[in-house]
Amino acid sequence: MSDKHQQDHPKMEHEAMDHSKMEHGSMDHGSMDHSMHMGNLKQKFFISLILAIPIILLSPMMGVTLPFQFSFNGSDWVVLILASILFFYGGMPFLQGAKMELQGKNPAMMTLISLGISVSYFYSVYAFIANNLLHTQNHVMDFFWELATLILIMLLGHWIEMNAVSNAGNALQKMAELLPGTANVLDEEGNTTEVALKEVHIGDKIVVKAGGKIPTDGIIINGQTTVNESMVTGEAKDVSKKEQDKVIGGSINGSGTISVDVTGTGESGYLSQVMALVSSAQQEKSKVESLSDKVAKLLFYVALAVGILAFIIWLVVTKDMNIALERMVTVFIIACPHALGLAIPLATARSTSLGAQNGLLVKNRQALEVAKKVDVVMMDKTGTLTEGNFAVSAFKSFSTDYTENDVLEYMGALEKDSSHPLSVGVLKKLEELNLTTPAATDTSTIPGVGIEGTIEHQTVKIVSVAYLTKKGISYDQQLFSELSTKGNSVSFLLVNDKNIGLVAQGDQIKPEAKTMIQALKDQNIKPVMLTGDNQQAAAAVAQQLGIDDVHAELLPEDKEKLVKEYKNNGLVVMMVGDGVNDAPSLVRANVGVAIGAGTDVAVDSADVILVKSDPADILHFLSLAKNTSKKMVQNLWWGAGYNIVAIPLAAGVLAFAGILLSPAVGAIIMSFSTVIVAVNAMLLKID
Numbered sequence: 001m002s003d004k005h006q007q008d009h010p011k012m013e014h015e016a017m018d019h020s021k022m023e024h025g026s027m028d029h030g031s032m033d034h035s036m037h038m039g040n041l042k043q044k045f046f047i048s049l050i051l052a053i054p055i056i057l058l059s060p061m062m063g064v065t066l067p068f069q070f071s072f073n074g075s076d077w078v079v080l081i082l083a084s085i086l087f088f089y090g091g092m093p094f095l096q097g098a099k100m101e102l103q104g105k106n107p108a109m110m111t112l113i114s115l116g117i118s119v120s121y122f123y124s125v126y127a128f129i130a131n132n133l134l135h136t137q138n139h140v141m142d143f144f145w146e147l148a149t150l151i152l153i154m155l156l157g158h159w160i161e162m163n164a165v166s167n168a169g170n171a172l173q174k175m176a177e178l179l180p181g182t183a184n185v186l187d188e189e190g191n192t193t194e195v196a197l198k199e200v201h202i203g204d205k206i207v208v209k210a211g212g213k214i215p216t217d218g219i220i221i222n223g224q225t226t227v228n229e230s231m232v233t234g235e236a237k238d239v240s241k242k243e244q245d246k247v248i249g250g251s252i253n254g255s256g257t258i259s260v261d262v263t264g265t266g267e268s269g270y271l272s273q274v275m276a277l278v279s280s281a282q283q284e285k286s287k288v289e290s291l292s293d294k295v296a297k298l299l300f301y302v303a304l305a306v307g308i309l310a311f312i313i314w315l316v317v318t319k320d321m322n323i324a325l326e327r328m329v330t331v332f333i334i335a336c337p338h339a340l341g342l343a344i345p346l347a348t349a350r351s352t353s354l355g356a357q358n359g360l361l362v363k364n365r366q367a368l369e370v371a372k373k374v375d376v377v378m379m380d381k382t383g384t385l386t387e388g389n390f391a392v393s394a395f396k397s398f399s400t401d402y403t404e405n406d407v408l409e410y411m412g413a414l415e416k417d418s419s420h421p422l423s424v425g426v427l428k429k430l431e432e433l434n435l436t437t438p439a440a441t442d443t444s445t446i447p448g449v450g451i452e453g454t455i456e457h458q459t460v461k462i463v464s465v466a467y468l469t470k471k472g473i474s475y476d477q478q479l480f481s482e483l484s485t486k487g488n489s490v491s492f493l494l495v496n497d498k499n500i501g502l503v504a505q506g507d508q509i510k511p512e513a514k515t516m517i518q519a520l521k522d523q524n525i526k527p528v529m530l531t532g533d534n535q536q537a538a539a540a541v542a543q544q545l546g547i548d549d550v551h552a553e554l555l556p557e558d559k560e561k562l563v564k565e566y567k568n569n570g571l572v573v574m575m576v577g578d579g580v581n582d583a584p585s586l587v588r589a590n591v592g593v594a595i596g597a598g599t600d601v602a603v604d605s606a607d608v609i610l611v612k613s614d615p616a617d618i619l620h621f622l623s624l625a626k627n628t629s630k631k632m633v634q635n636l637w638w639g640a641g642y643n644i645v646a647i648p649l650a651a652g653v654l655a656f657a658g659i660l661l662s663p664a665v666g667a668i669i670m671s672f673s674t675v676i677v678a679v680n681a682m683l684l685k686i687d
């Protein structure tokens with residue numbers, strides 16, 4: 001991105017450029033904010049790898065002497081220097097993470113890793129001094145080999161995890177980098193000039209050549225093409241686009257040259273909105289302490305206790321300080337959660353990429369862990385269970401001053417500025433009848449109610465039946481129930497708060513919705529419908545789908561209140577919605593799912609985005625979450641299983657039987673459990 005562009009969008013730029021910040025929330029290890037200091041883990045890993053190779057070659061592996069030797073006179077010094085750099089450079093993210101965990105009195109994974117690497121480093125330095133400077137009689141074994149492999153594997157694990165979890169976030173970040181610095185702006189005469197992106201404004205027309213990057217959000221006004229939106233929506237397939245279709249800044253134009261009417265740039269663009277959201281989600285502390293953190297915390301205390309105990313007991317038994325110290329150090333090192341560190345990241349990595357391939361974008365990793373416990377799935381009607389493809393089935397006037405067509409025209413004037421699915425039906429009808437609309441000013445949406453504005457100095461509103469009831473405005477009840485029981489959404493036109501007319505619009509149920517509802521019931525998950533639409537229309541849809549629990553005529557805050565009520569009854573609630581009126585309840589729910597990738601607030605408020613607007617994806621997501629959790633738990637057992645076996649052995653519980661775990665044998669078991677964990681994660685599937 002150009003410098004100028006940076007100045008123009010300080011907020012967005014900040015988010016995009018500050019790598020460590022982007023990485024942060026995506027890899028949150030729990031409640032700790034440590035990953036702020038993670039820096040660029042990929043770079044850290046490769047530099048650490050280069051540092052580690054000579055250390056590994058030059059030190060006796062796990063105390064085993066190889067038939068060949070790389071070491072030379074003074075090679076111990078080389079190892080010491082390289083290991084020191086490696087410890088402070090490669091180990092820093094973990095040390096800083098541990099510091100934050102300890103400050104928060106919440107020791108977990110970072111502390112456990114730091115304990116392992118610190119003990120192996122400082123003990124090895126002590127061993128070096130004893131062997132090379134003090135020339136003590138007994139050779140003291142160092143653990144530089146273990147230090148190097150430990151840091152490498154931990155960096156690798158965190159790098160994988162970071163990549164995996166921030167898939168969506170990272171893709172958007174990359175998208176920011178992908179935005180071209182300039183756009184080709186089209187003038188009245190049809191000439192194009194190349195203009196810096198920050199000089200492009202909403203309402204400008206731009207030309208995007210075939211194969212070019214689309215610089216802003218907009219609507220195609222000329223030409224057709226295919227667009228690769230995988231960066232934005234995760235949809236792998238190219239999407240074909242024609243006139244009037246939306247394009248999103250950051251996606252890549254395919255085969256055709258198109259002219260685009262700019263609808264969003266910079267701050268107002270889809271990209272920066274989502275990025276602002278991602279960063280705010282990152283700052284919010286994770287709601288649930290993650291499973292691996294709980295295990296790591298437990299392991300930390302166990303390792304600490306066993307290590308100290310081993311030290312005391314061996315000191316008492318052998319009266320030899322060196323032996324006791326070596327036992328304690330071995331315990332701390334072997335307690336290091338190599339496999340545990342990979343258990344969750346690998347499962348998440350596999351899960352997020354599998355999800356993305358199938359149009360399930362997981363924005364919040366916790367959603368995967370919570371979704372398996374879902375008791376209730378609350379869904380809004382319009383757009384989630386129905387197509388939201390409205391067609392006008394009737395329009396009426398109640399006033400002698402207005403014809404039926406006048407009613408439709410007045411409505412159209414306001415609906416032009418609405419993004420509600422109901423507006424499309426009205427506008428389509430107007431076009432069909434070749435009607436024109438008067439000019440409306442000051443239009444604003446009333447969420448859950450409708451829209452208002454000014455036409456010819458009169459206050460004009462389009463509202464729901466619930467609004468009329470609330471305000472005590474009378475309407476033709478018989479006509480209304482006749483239309484609504486047929487499943488119509490009915491909206492009323494008010495001019496200066498006088499009821500002038502209505503429009504009734506019908507919608508179709510999505511074909512996959514019914515099987516989805518049945519499948520939820522089969523899994524003992526209760527389907528609930530929440531809608532802003534009228535009682536009768538809601539009941540008609542619910543009955544066809546087999547939903548017994550229906551709440552209609554809800555305002556956005558009513559939906560949210562209902563979610564809260566269900567939660568207060570001890571139920572785990574998943575909310576699925578698509579509209580502005582669903583945003584508060586999406587945030588409130590244990591798992592918020594936005595259906596359909598759009599430029600909507602719903603997408604911003606959700607933990608998961610179902611890109612394809614297919615209700616069956618609700619089931620796919622539940623299945624993915626369930627399988628992921630299963631893998632995580634299995635992996636935790638394989639990972640922790642190693643520790644459960646190795647820690648007591650390292651401490652020397654079986655020493656009387658001649659079994660004393662050396663770090664060498666520990667390493668073999670450790671690698672074994674790591675391989676199992678990795679293979680197991682790769683076997684993850686969506687049913």
Ligand SMILES: Nc1ncnc2c1ncn2[C@@H]1O[C@H](COP(=O)(O)OP(=O)(O)OP(=O)(O)O)[C@@H](O)[C@H]1O
Binds near residue numbers: 383420450462530
């Ligand atoms: N742009 C609009 N044009 C016409 N009527 C509207 C508009 N926006 C809202 N309404 C009226 O307000 C009601 C509630 O709207 P809201 O957006 O909360 O719910 P909905 O989209 O109908 O249903 P759901 O909650 O299932 O998505 C609508 O049923 C309609 O009567």
Ligand SMILES: [Cu+]
Binds near residue numbers: 150333334338670
């Ligand atoms: Cu380990």
Ligand SMILES: [Mg+2]
Binds near residue numbers: 381383384579
């Ligand atoms: Mg809706």
